[in-house]
Amino acid sequence: MNEYHLQHAFNARRKFSVTPCGHNFCLKCFEKWVAQGKLTCANCRQSIPSTLRINSNHVGSIRIAKASQRSGSGEYLPQLAHRIRNQDRPDKAFTTERAKKPGKANASSGRIFVTSAPDHFGPITAEYDPEKNKGVAVGETWGHRIECRQWGIHRPMVSGISGQCKYGAQSVVLSGGYIDDEDHGEWFIYTGSGGKDLSRNKRTNKQHSKDQTFTKLNQSLRLSCLNGYPVRVVR
Structure with a gap:
């Protein structure tokens, strides 16, 4: 796989996959690569899982390109119902008009300040921070x-x-939500997800009602631990 393969993949409107180290490859090319028993990134040689996530940013670009070809105008502005563009969001959390109508008071996120992908591993460095050009430092705090x-x-x-079961976990929040959670500063015990009865008025229940399993989010965290992927920790 090389630059030619990637360019050919875009021209052919194929899907792209992204590695934990941040490199993009044509999905079909990657599948051929893995079929040869190669579990390292073709670019930087870091170890990679046998299954990768689709790069949603490239998928969106391909859809726009296809729509532009169909319209013949060369320009396409997608219309998404009930979606507020990031640049139009306020800096603070807010409640949308759509959420207010049925009586809901769920807060919506304000503007996303960084350009890192949702499945980005590791720190948020200056290259992803067009606002301050500093990135997010260890020990930084927020009000909410x-x-x-x-x-x-x-x-x-x-x-x-925050993670995907076939890809890995990018971050965890230590909130003391489980009775077995321990936070000792330099090290902690993180119980995981699930195993509690949260029905009706038990949303803050800390007691376990069943065993947890290595599925979904727990599997994503397990995968990151096994492969040595960096996991951001929020307290």
């Missing part, structure tokens, strides 16, 4: 969890693990 999302540190609004 939603701000962690806005700065790309931890994307989910509620879940304590």
